[in-house]
Amino acid sequence: GRSAAQKAVIRVIPLKVEPILLEGEFADVAEVTPAEGKLLQSHPLSLCNTSEDEHPESGFITIVKLEQPDRDPNPCLSLANKAKLAGERGARAILFDITDDESAADQLRKPRGLSQPVVLIRGHDAELLMGVVNKNREAHVKIEVKEPPAWPDYD
Amino acid sequence: NVSQGCQGGCATCSDYNGCLSCKPRLFFVLERIGMKQIGVCLSSCPSGYYGTRYPDINKCAKCKADCDTCFTRNFCTKCKSGFYLYSGKCLEKCPGGLEANNHTMECTSIVH
Structure with missing residues:
Protein backbone atom coordinates (compact mmCIF):
# COMPACT_ATOMS: atom_id res chain seq x y z
CA GLY A 1 0.00 0.00 0.00
CA ARG A 2 1.00 3.59 -0.39
CA SER A 3 3.10 4.98 2.44
CA ALA A 4 1.39 7.76 4.40
CA ALA A 5 2.21 11.20 3.07
CA GLN A 6 4.91 13.05 4.95
CA LYS A 7 3.28 15.53 7.29
CA ALA A 8 4.22 19.20 7.24
CA VAL A 9 4.07 21.67 10.11
CA ILE A 10 3.05 25.10 8.81
CA ARG A 11 3.85 27.98 11.14
CA VAL A 12 2.00 31.14 10.08
CA ILE A 13 3.37 34.26 11.74
CA PRO A 14 1.13 37.25 10.99
CA LEU A 15 2.52 40.69 11.85
CA LYS A 16 1.63 41.72 15.45
CA VAL A 17 -0.64 38.70 15.94
CA GLU A 18 -0.08 35.34 17.62
CA PRO A 19 1.45 32.68 15.35
CA ILE A 20 -0.81 29.88 14.14
CA LEU A 21 0.35 26.29 13.91
CA LEU A 22 -1.24 24.26 11.14
CA GLU A 23 -0.68 20.86 9.58
CA GLY A 24 -0.54 19.79 5.97
CA GLU A 25 1.09 17.06 3.92
CA PHE A 26 3.92 17.18 1.46
CA ALA A 27 2.96 16.15 -2.05
CA ASP A 28 5.26 13.60 -3.71
CA VAL A 29 5.45 15.74 -6.87
CA ALA A 30 8.16 17.77 -5.13
CA GLU A 31 11.00 17.41 -2.65
CA VAL A 32 10.14 17.06 1.03
CA THR A 33 12.11 19.95 2.43
CA PRO A 34 11.57 22.90 4.78
CA ALA A 35 10.93 26.38 3.41
CA GLU A 36 10.01 29.82 4.63
CA GLY A 37 8.99 33.15 3.19
CA LYS A 38 6.36 35.85 2.97
CA LEU A 39 2.82 34.53 2.38
CA LEU A 40 1.21 35.60 -0.90
CA GLN A 41 -2.05 34.38 -2.44
CA SER A 42 -2.14 33.34 -6.08
CA HIS A 43 -5.37 33.10 -8.04
CA PRO A 44 -5.60 29.67 -9.71
CA LEU A 45 -5.75 31.37 -13.14
CA SER A 46 -2.55 33.31 -12.45
CA LEU A 47 -0.60 30.07 -12.78
CA CYS A 48 -1.01 29.87 -16.56
CA ASN A 49 1.63 30.56 -19.20
CA THR A 50 -0.60 33.21 -20.79
CA SER A 51 -1.08 35.04 -17.53
CA GLU A 52 0.77 38.37 -17.44
CA ASP A 53 -0.04 39.75 -14.04
CA GLU A 54 2.65 41.53 -12.04
CA HIS A 55 4.99 38.89 -10.56
CA PRO A 56 6.08 39.66 -6.98
CA GLU A 57 9.78 39.53 -6.10
CA SER A 58 10.97 36.02 -5.38
CA GLY A 59 11.27 34.49 -1.95
CA PHE A 60 7.59 34.17 -1.13
CA ILE A 61 5.40 31.23 -0.25
CA THR A 62 2.26 31.10 -2.33
CA ILE A 63 -1.15 29.80 -1.28
CA VAL A 64 -3.57 28.74 -4.00
CA LYS A 65 -7.17 28.08 -3.08
CA LEU A 66 -8.34 25.43 -5.54
CA GLU A 67 -11.95 25.63 -6.66
CA GLN A 68 -14.27 22.69 -7.35
CA PRO A 69 -13.06 20.99 -10.55
CA ASP A 70 -16.31 21.70 -12.42
CA ARG A 71 -15.66 25.43 -12.03
CA ASP A 72 -12.54 25.22 -14.20
CA PRO A 73 -13.39 22.50 -16.76
CA ASN A 74 -10.43 23.30 -19.05
CA PRO A 75 -7.48 24.09 -16.78
CA CYS A 76 -4.64 25.86 -18.62
CA LEU A 77 -2.00 23.61 -16.98
CA SER A 78 -1.92 20.49 -14.83
CA LEU A 79 -1.50 21.13 -11.10
CA ALA A 80 2.03 19.75 -11.26
CA ASN A 81 2.91 22.26 -13.99
CA LYS A 82 1.19 25.06 -12.08
CA ALA A 83 3.39 24.20 -9.09
CA LYS A 84 6.43 24.16 -11.38
CA LEU A 85 5.48 27.55 -12.84
CA ALA A 86 5.03 29.04 -9.38
CA GLY A 87 8.51 27.88 -8.49
CA GLU A 88 9.93 29.36 -11.68
CA ARG A 89 8.31 32.67 -10.74
CA GLY A 90 10.12 32.74 -7.41
CA ALA A 91 7.92 30.85 -4.96
CA ARG A 92 9.96 29.00 -2.33
CA ALA A 93 7.00 26.67 -1.65
CA ILE A 94 3.46 26.20 -2.93
CA LEU A 95 0.53 25.57 -0.60
CA PHE A 96 -2.62 24.18 -2.21
CA ASP A 97 -5.88 24.42 -0.29
CA ILE A 98 -7.58 21.27 -1.60
CA THR A 99 -10.68 21.45 0.58
CA ASP A 100 -12.86 21.82 -2.52
CA ASP A 101 -10.77 19.63 -4.82
CA GLU A 102 -9.60 16.41 -3.19
CA SER A 103 -8.62 15.07 -6.61
CA ALA A 104 -5.64 17.41 -6.40
CA ALA A 105 -3.95 15.02 -3.99
CA ASP A 106 -3.89 12.29 -6.65
CA GLN A 107 -2.78 14.72 -9.35
CA LEU A 108 0.22 15.74 -7.21
CA ARG A 109 1.24 12.26 -6.11
CA LYS A 110 3.49 11.36 -9.05
CA PRO A 111 7.09 12.33 -8.25
CA ARG A 112 8.46 15.05 -10.58
CA GLY A 113 11.39 16.15 -8.46
CA LEU A 114 10.23 19.77 -8.26
CA SER A 115 12.71 21.54 -6.01
CA GLN A 116 10.21 23.79 -4.23
CA PRO A 117 8.08 21.80 -1.76
CA VAL A 118 4.36 21.45 -2.48
CA VAL A 119 2.15 21.17 0.60
CA LEU A 120 -1.54 20.24 0.60
CA ILE A 121 -3.81 21.68 3.26
CA ARG A 122 -7.50 21.09 3.82
CA GLY A 123 -10.39 21.50 6.18
CA HIS A 124 -10.03 23.50 9.39
CA ASP A 125 -6.32 24.13 8.91
CA ALA A 126 -7.01 25.53 5.44
CA GLU A 127 -9.85 27.65 6.80
CA LEU A 128 -7.52 29.22 9.38
CA LEU A 129 -4.88 29.92 6.74
CA MET A 130 -7.36 31.44 4.31
CA GLY A 131 -8.68 33.53 7.19
CA VAL A 132 -5.24 35.16 7.43
CA VAL A 133 -5.28 35.72 3.67
CA ASN A 134 -8.77 37.18 3.74
CA LYS A 135 -7.77 39.69 6.39
CA ASN A 136 -4.94 40.63 4.02
CA ARG A 137 -2.59 40.72 7.00
CA GLU A 138 1.08 40.39 6.04
CA ALA A 139 2.43 37.09 7.34
CA HIS A 140 5.60 35.04 7.31
CA VAL A 141 5.34 31.28 6.87
CA LYS A 142 7.69 28.53 7.99
CA ILE A 143 7.17 25.02 6.64
CA GLU A 144 8.88 22.23 8.56
CA VAL A 145 9.00 18.47 8.14
CA LYS A 146 7.02 16.89 10.96
CA GLU A 147 9.15 14.35 12.79
CA PRO A 148 7.46 10.98 13.36
CA PRO A 149 6.71 10.29 17.05
CA ALA A 150 9.70 8.63 18.80
CA TRP A 151 9.01 4.90 19.57
CA PRO A 152 8.68 4.40 23.33
CA ASP A 153 11.49 2.29 24.91
CA TYR A 154 10.32 -1.12 26.08
CA ASP A 155 13.53 -2.19 27.78
CA ASN B 1 -17.42 29.50 0.47
CA CYS B 63 1.90 46.34 -23.89
CA LYS B 64 5.59 46.24 -24.80
CA ALA B 65 8.05 47.59 -22.25
CA ASP B 66 8.59 50.87 -24.14
CA CYS B 67 4.88 51.49 -24.60
CA ASP B 68 2.37 53.12 -22.24
CA THR B 69 -0.88 52.40 -24.04
CA CYS B 70 -1.54 50.14 -27.00
CA PHE B 71 -4.19 48.59 -29.24
CA THR B 72 -2.28 45.35 -29.64
CA ARG B 73 1.12 44.17 -28.57
CA ASN B 74 2.61 45.54 -31.78
CA PHE B 75 0.59 48.73 -32.16
CA CYS B 76 1.40 51.33 -29.56
CA THR B 77 -0.67 54.50 -29.20
CA LYS B 78 1.46 56.31 -26.61
CA CYS B 79 5.12 55.60 -25.86
CA LYS B 80 6.92 55.73 -22.58
CA SER B 81 9.01 58.82 -21.78
CA GLY B 82 12.13 59.04 -23.95
CA PHE B 83 10.59 57.31 -26.96
CA TYR B 84 8.96 58.74 -30.10
CA LEU B 85 5.85 57.17 -31.64
CA TYR B 86 6.01 56.31 -35.33
CA SER B 87 3.58 53.93 -37.05
CA GLY B 88 2.63 52.24 -33.83
CA LYS B 89 6.26 51.70 -32.86
CA CYS B 90 8.30 53.40 -30.14
CA LEU B 91 11.69 54.63 -31.33
CA GLU B 92 14.57 56.29 -29.50
CA LYS B 93 15.38 58.24 -32.67
CA CYS B 94 13.13 59.18 -35.59
CA PRO B 95 13.95 57.68 -38.99
CA GLY B 96 15.59 59.83 -41.69
CA GLY B 97 13.34 62.42 -43.28
CA LEU B 98 11.24 62.77 -40.16
CA GLU B 99 11.68 65.07 -37.23
CA ALA B 100 11.12 64.40 -33.54
CA ASN B 101 8.28 66.47 -32.13
CA ASN B 102 9.15 66.84 -28.46
CA HIS B 103 5.67 68.19 -27.74
CA THR B 104 3.66 65.25 -29.01
CA MET B 105 6.58 62.81 -28.70
CA GLU B 106 5.93 61.65 -32.27
CA CYS B 107 7.98 61.52 -35.48
CA THR B 108 6.47 63.91 -38.00
CA SER B 109 7.23 64.91 -41.57
CA ILE B 110 9.65 67.79 -41.89
CA VAL B 111 7.70 70.95 -42.92
CA HIS B 112 9.69 73.15 -45.34
Missing part, protein backbone atom coordinates in the same frame (compact mmCIF):
# COMPACT_ATOMS: atom_id res chain seq x y z
CA VAL B 2 -18.91 29.96 -2.98
CA SER B 3 -20.45 33.43 -3.16
CA GLN B 4 -24.14 33.54 -3.82
CA GLY B 5 -24.04 36.92 -5.52
CA CYS B 6 -20.98 37.67 -7.68
CA GLN B 7 -19.53 41.15 -7.76
CA GLY B 8 -19.24 43.31 -10.85
CA GLY B 9 -19.05 41.42 -14.10
CA CYS B 10 -18.20 37.97 -12.76
CA ALA B 11 -20.06 35.02 -14.22
CA THR B 12 -18.67 32.70 -11.51
CA CYS B 13 -16.74 33.66 -8.40
CA SER B 14 -15.69 32.55 -4.94
CA ASP B 15 -14.98 34.26 -1.66
CA TYR B 16 -11.24 33.79 -1.75
CA ASN B 17 -10.43 34.08 -5.45
CA GLY B 18 -12.98 36.71 -6.53
CA CYS B 19 -14.02 36.26 -10.16
CA LEU B 20 -13.30 32.87 -11.75
CA SER B 21 -14.93 33.73 -15.08
CA CYS B 22 -16.54 36.82 -16.60
CA LYS B 23 -19.82 37.66 -18.27
CA PRO B 24 -19.66 37.85 -22.07
CA ARG B 25 -17.46 40.54 -23.64
CA LEU B 26 -15.79 41.48 -20.32
CA PHE B 27 -12.05 41.11 -19.73
CA PHE B 28 -10.62 38.95 -16.94
CA VAL B 29 -7.85 40.72 -15.00
CA LEU B 30 -5.84 39.57 -11.98
CA GLU B 31 -5.52 42.23 -9.31
CA ARG B 32 -3.04 42.05 -6.45
CA ILE B 33 -4.04 43.88 -3.29
CA GLY B 34 -1.34 43.40 -0.66
CA MET B 35 -1.10 39.69 0.00
CA LYS B 36 -4.32 38.86 -1.82
CA GLN B 37 -4.76 38.24 -5.52
CA ILE B 38 -8.26 38.22 -6.94
CA GLY B 39 -9.87 38.02 -10.35
CA VAL B 40 -11.91 41.01 -11.58
CA CYS B 41 -13.93 41.54 -14.76
CA LEU B 42 -13.61 44.84 -16.64
CA SER B 43 -15.26 46.28 -19.71
CA SER B 44 -11.86 47.40 -20.96
CA CYS B 45 -8.29 46.69 -20.04
CA PRO B 46 -6.36 48.97 -17.68
CA SER B 47 -3.75 51.39 -19.08
CA GLY B 48 -0.63 49.58 -20.16
CA TYR B 49 -2.61 46.51 -21.24
CA TYR B 50 -4.52 45.48 -24.37
CA GLY B 51 -7.45 43.09 -24.72
CA THR B 52 -7.21 39.67 -26.31
CA ARG B 53 -10.30 37.58 -26.95
CA TYR B 54 -10.13 33.79 -26.64
CA PRO B 55 -12.99 31.29 -27.04
CA ASP B 56 -13.33 30.67 -23.31
CA ILE B 57 -11.97 33.88 -21.78
CA ASN B 58 -11.12 37.49 -22.70
CA LYS B 59 -7.82 38.51 -21.16
CA CYS B 60 -5.67 41.59 -20.77
CA ALA B 61 -2.04 41.35 -21.82
CA LYS B 62 0.77 43.83 -21.26
Whole structure:
Protein backbone atom coordinates (compact mmCIF):
# COMPACT_ATOMS: atom_id res chain seq x y z
CA GLY A 1 0.00 0.00 0.00
CA ARG A 2 1.00 3.59 -0.39
CA SER A 3 3.10 4.98 2.44
CA ALA A 4 1.39 7.76 4.40
CA ALA A 5 2.21 11.20 3.07
CA GLN A 6 4.91 13.05 4.95
CA LYS A 7 3.28 15.53 7.29
CA ALA A 8 4.22 19.20 7.24
CA VAL A 9 4.07 21.67 10.11
CA ILE A 10 3.05 25.10 8.81
CA ARG A 11 3.85 27.98 11.14
CA VAL A 12 2.00 31.14 10.08
CA ILE A 13 3.37 34.26 11.74
CA PRO A 14 1.13 37.25 10.99
CA LEU A 15 2.52 40.69 11.85
CA LYS A 16 1.63 41.72 15.45
CA VAL A 17 -0.64 38.70 15.94
CA GLU A 18 -0.08 35.34 17.62
CA PRO A 19 1.45 32.68 15.35
CA ILE A 20 -0.81 29.88 14.14
CA LEU A 21 0.35 26.29 13.91
CA LEU A 22 -1.24 24.26 11.14
CA GLU A 23 -0.68 20.86 9.58
CA GLY A 24 -0.54 19.79 5.97
CA GLU A 25 1.09 17.06 3.92
CA PHE A 26 3.92 17.18 1.46
CA ALA A 27 2.96 16.15 -2.05
CA ASP A 28 5.26 13.60 -3.71
CA VAL A 29 5.45 15.74 -6.87
CA ALA A 30 8.16 17.77 -5.13
CA GLU A 31 11.00 17.41 -2.65
CA VAL A 32 10.14 17.06 1.03
CA THR A 33 12.11 19.95 2.43
CA PRO A 34 11.57 22.90 4.78
CA ALA A 35 10.93 26.38 3.41
CA GLU A 36 10.01 29.82 4.63
CA GLY A 37 8.99 33.15 3.19
CA LYS A 38 6.36 35.85 2.97
CA LEU A 39 2.82 34.53 2.38
CA LEU A 40 1.21 35.60 -0.90
CA GLN A 41 -2.05 34.38 -2.44
CA SER A 42 -2.14 33.34 -6.08
CA HIS A 43 -5.37 33.10 -8.04
CA PRO A 44 -5.60 29.67 -9.71
CA LEU A 45 -5.75 31.37 -13.14
CA SER A 46 -2.55 33.31 -12.45
CA LEU A 47 -0.60 30.07 -12.78
CA CYS A 48 -1.01 29.87 -16.56
CA ASN A 49 1.63 30.56 -19.20
CA THR A 50 -0.60 33.21 -20.79
CA SER A 51 -1.08 35.04 -17.53
CA GLU A 52 0.77 38.37 -17.44
CA ASP A 53 -0.04 39.75 -14.04
CA GLU A 54 2.65 41.53 -12.04
CA HIS A 55 4.99 38.89 -10.56
CA PRO A 56 6.08 39.66 -6.98
CA GLU A 57 9.78 39.53 -6.10
CA SER A 58 10.97 36.02 -5.38
CA GLY A 59 11.27 34.49 -1.95
CA PHE A 60 7.59 34.17 -1.13
CA ILE A 61 5.40 31.23 -0.25
CA THR A 62 2.26 31.10 -2.33
CA ILE A 63 -1.15 29.80 -1.28
CA VAL A 64 -3.57 28.74 -4.00
CA LYS A 65 -7.17 28.08 -3.08
CA LEU A 66 -8.34 25.43 -5.54
CA GLU A 67 -11.95 25.63 -6.66
CA GLN A 68 -14.27 22.69 -7.35
CA PRO A 69 -13.06 20.99 -10.55
CA ASP A 70 -16.31 21.70 -12.42
CA ARG A 71 -15.66 25.43 -12.03
CA ASP A 72 -12.54 25.22 -14.20
CA PRO A 73 -13.39 22.50 -16.76
CA ASN A 74 -10.43 23.30 -19.05
CA PRO A 75 -7.48 24.09 -16.78
CA CYS A 76 -4.64 25.86 -18.62
CA LEU A 77 -2.00 23.61 -16.98
CA SER A 78 -1.92 20.49 -14.83
CA LEU A 79 -1.50 21.13 -11.10
CA ALA A 80 2.03 19.75 -11.26
CA ASN A 81 2.91 22.26 -13.99
CA LYS A 82 1.19 25.06 -12.08
CA ALA A 83 3.39 24.20 -9.09
CA LYS A 84 6.43 24.16 -11.38
CA LEU A 85 5.48 27.55 -12.84
CA ALA A 86 5.03 29.04 -9.38
CA GLY A 87 8.51 27.88 -8.49
CA GLU A 88 9.93 29.36 -11.68
CA ARG A 89 8.31 32.67 -10.74
CA GLY A 90 10.12 32.74 -7.41
CA ALA A 91 7.92 30.85 -4.96
CA ARG A 92 9.96 29.00 -2.33
CA ALA A 93 7.00 26.67 -1.65
CA ILE A 94 3.46 26.20 -2.93
CA LEU A 95 0.53 25.57 -0.60
CA PHE A 96 -2.62 24.18 -2.21
CA ASP A 97 -5.88 24.42 -0.29
CA ILE A 98 -7.58 21.27 -1.60
CA THR A 99 -10.68 21.45 0.58
CA ASP A 100 -12.86 21.82 -2.52
CA ASP A 101 -10.77 19.63 -4.82
CA GLU A 102 -9.60 16.41 -3.19
CA SER A 103 -8.62 15.07 -6.61
CA ALA A 104 -5.64 17.41 -6.40
CA ALA A 105 -3.95 15.02 -3.99
CA ASP A 106 -3.89 12.29 -6.65
CA GLN A 107 -2.78 14.72 -9.35
CA LEU A 108 0.22 15.74 -7.21
CA ARG A 109 1.24 12.26 -6.11
CA LYS A 110 3.49 11.36 -9.05
CA PRO A 111 7.09 12.33 -8.25
CA ARG A 112 8.46 15.05 -10.58
CA GLY A 113 11.39 16.15 -8.46
CA LEU A 114 10.23 19.77 -8.26
CA SER A 115 12.71 21.54 -6.01
CA GLN A 116 10.21 23.79 -4.23
CA PRO A 117 8.08 21.80 -1.76
CA VAL A 118 4.36 21.45 -2.48
CA VAL A 119 2.15 21.17 0.60
CA LEU A 120 -1.54 20.24 0.60
CA ILE A 121 -3.81 21.68 3.26
CA ARG A 122 -7.50 21.09 3.82
CA GLY A 123 -10.39 21.50 6.18
CA HIS A 124 -10.03 23.50 9.39
CA ASP A 125 -6.32 24.13 8.91
CA ALA A 126 -7.01 25.53 5.44
CA GLU A 127 -9.85 27.65 6.80
CA LEU A 128 -7.52 29.22 9.38
CA LEU A 129 -4.88 29.92 6.74
CA MET A 130 -7.36 31.44 4.31
CA GLY A 131 -8.68 33.53 7.19
CA VAL A 132 -5.24 35.16 7.43
CA VAL A 133 -5.28 35.72 3.67
CA ASN A 134 -8.77 37.18 3.74
CA LYS A 135 -7.77 39.69 6.39
CA ASN A 136 -4.94 40.63 4.02
CA ARG A 137 -2.59 40.72 7.00
CA GLU A 138 1.08 40.39 6.04
CA ALA A 139 2.43 37.09 7.34
CA HIS A 140 5.60 35.04 7.31
CA VAL A 141 5.34 31.28 6.87
CA LYS A 142 7.69 28.53 7.99
CA ILE A 143 7.17 25.02 6.64
CA GLU A 144 8.88 22.23 8.56
CA VAL A 145 9.00 18.47 8.14
CA LYS A 146 7.02 16.89 10.96
CA GLU A 147 9.15 14.35 12.79
CA PRO A 148 7.46 10.98 13.36
CA PRO A 149 6.71 10.29 17.05
CA ALA A 150 9.70 8.63 18.80
CA TRP A 151 9.01 4.90 19.57
CA PRO A 152 8.68 4.40 23.33
CA ASP A 153 11.49 2.29 24.91
CA TYR A 154 10.32 -1.12 26.08
CA ASP A 155 13.53 -2.19 27.78
CA ASN B 1 -17.42 29.50 0.47
CA VAL B 2 -18.91 29.96 -2.98
CA SER B 3 -20.45 33.43 -3.16
CA GLN B 4 -24.14 33.54 -3.82
CA GLY B 5 -24.04 36.92 -5.52
CA CYS B 6 -20.98 37.67 -7.68
CA GLN B 7 -19.53 41.15 -7.76
CA GLY B 8 -19.24 43.31 -10.85
CA GLY B 9 -19.05 41.42 -14.10
CA CYS B 10 -18.20 37.97 -12.76
CA ALA B 11 -20.06 35.02 -14.22
CA THR B 12 -18.67 32.70 -11.51
CA CYS B 13 -16.74 33.66 -8.40
CA SER B 14 -15.69 32.55 -4.94
CA ASP B 15 -14.98 34.26 -1.66
CA TYR B 16 -11.24 33.79 -1.75
CA ASN B 17 -10.43 34.08 -5.45
CA GLY B 18 -12.98 36.71 -6.53
CA CYS B 19 -14.02 36.26 -10.16
CA LEU B 20 -13.30 32.87 -11.75
CA SER B 21 -14.93 33.73 -15.08
CA CYS B 22 -16.54 36.82 -16.60
CA LYS B 23 -19.82 37.66 -18.27
CA PRO B 24 -19.66 37.85 -22.07
CA ARG B 25 -17.46 40.54 -23.64
CA LEU B 26 -15.79 41.48 -20.32
CA PHE B 27 -12.05 41.11 -19.73
CA PHE B 28 -10.62 38.95 -16.94
CA VAL B 29 -7.85 40.72 -15.00
CA LEU B 30 -5.84 39.57 -11.98
CA GLU B 31 -5.52 42.23 -9.31
CA ARG B 32 -3.04 42.05 -6.45
CA ILE B 33 -4.04 43.88 -3.29
CA GLY B 34 -1.34 43.40 -0.66
CA MET B 35 -1.10 39.69 0.00
CA LYS B 36 -4.32 38.86 -1.82
CA GLN B 37 -4.76 38.24 -5.52
CA ILE B 38 -8.26 38.22 -6.94
CA GLY B 39 -9.87 38.02 -10.35
CA VAL B 40 -11.91 41.01 -11.58
CA CYS B 41 -13.93 41.54 -14.76
CA LEU B 42 -13.61 44.84 -16.64
CA SER B 43 -15.26 46.28 -19.71
CA SER B 44 -11.86 47.40 -20.96
CA CYS B 45 -8.29 46.69 -20.04
CA PRO B 46 -6.36 48.97 -17.68
CA SER B 47 -3.75 51.39 -19.08
CA GLY B 48 -0.63 49.58 -20.16
CA TYR B 49 -2.61 46.51 -21.24
CA TYR B 50 -4.52 45.48 -24.37
CA GLY B 51 -7.45 43.09 -24.72
CA THR B 52 -7.21 39.67 -26.31
CA ARG B 53 -10.30 37.58 -26.95
CA TYR B 54 -10.13 33.79 -26.64
CA PRO B 55 -12.99 31.29 -27.04
CA ASP B 56 -13.33 30.67 -23.31
CA ILE B 57 -11.97 33.88 -21.78
CA ASN B 58 -11.12 37.49 -22.70
CA LYS B 59 -7.82 38.51 -21.16
CA CYS B 60 -5.67 41.59 -20.77
CA ALA B 61 -2.04 41.35 -21.82
CA LYS B 62 0.77 43.83 -21.26
CA CYS B 63 1.90 46.34 -23.89
CA LYS B 64 5.59 46.24 -24.80
CA ALA B 65 8.05 47.59 -22.25
CA ASP B 66 8.59 50.87 -24.14
CA CYS B 67 4.88 51.49 -24.60
CA ASP B 68 2.37 53.12 -22.24
CA THR B 69 -0.88 52.40 -24.04
CA CYS B 70 -1.54 50.14 -27.00
CA PHE B 71 -4.19 48.59 -29.24
CA THR B 72 -2.28 45.35 -29.64
CA ARG B 73 1.12 44.17 -28.57
CA ASN B 74 2.61 45.54 -31.78
CA PHE B 75 0.59 48.73 -32.16
CA CYS B 76 1.40 51.33 -29.56
CA THR B 77 -0.67 54.50 -29.20
CA LYS B 78 1.46 56.31 -26.61
CA CYS B 79 5.12 55.60 -25.86
CA LYS B 80 6.92 55.73 -22.58
CA SER B 81 9.01 58.82 -21.78
CA GLY B 82 12.13 59.04 -23.95
CA PHE B 83 10.59 57.31 -26.96
CA TYR B 84 8.96 58.74 -30.10
CA LEU B 85 5.85 57.17 -31.64
CA TYR B 86 6.01 56.31 -35.33
CA SER B 87 3.58 53.93 -37.05
CA GLY B 88 2.63 52.24 -33.83
CA LYS B 89 6.26 51.70 -32.86
CA CYS B 90 8.30 53.40 -30.14
CA LEU B 91 11.69 54.63 -31.33
CA GLU B 92 14.57 56.29 -29.50
CA LYS B 93 15.38 58.24 -32.67
CA CYS B 94 13.13 59.18 -35.59
CA PRO B 95 13.95 57.68 -38.99
CA GLY B 96 15.59 59.83 -41.69
CA GLY B 97 13.34 62.42 -43.28
CA LEU B 98 11.24 62.77 -40.16
CA GLU B 99 11.68 65.07 -37.23
CA ALA B 100 11.12 64.40 -33.54
CA ASN B 101 8.28 66.47 -32.13
CA ASN B 102 9.15 66.84 -28.46
CA HIS B 103 5.67 68.19 -27.74
CA THR B 104 3.66 65.25 -29.01
CA MET B 105 6.58 62.81 -28.70
CA GLU B 106 5.93 61.65 -32.27
CA CYS B 107 7.98 61.52 -35.48
CA THR B 108 6.47 63.91 -38.00
CA SER B 109 7.23 64.91 -41.57
CA ILE B 110 9.65 67.79 -41.89
CA VAL B 111 7.70 70.95 -42.92
CA HIS B 112 9.69 73.15 -45.34
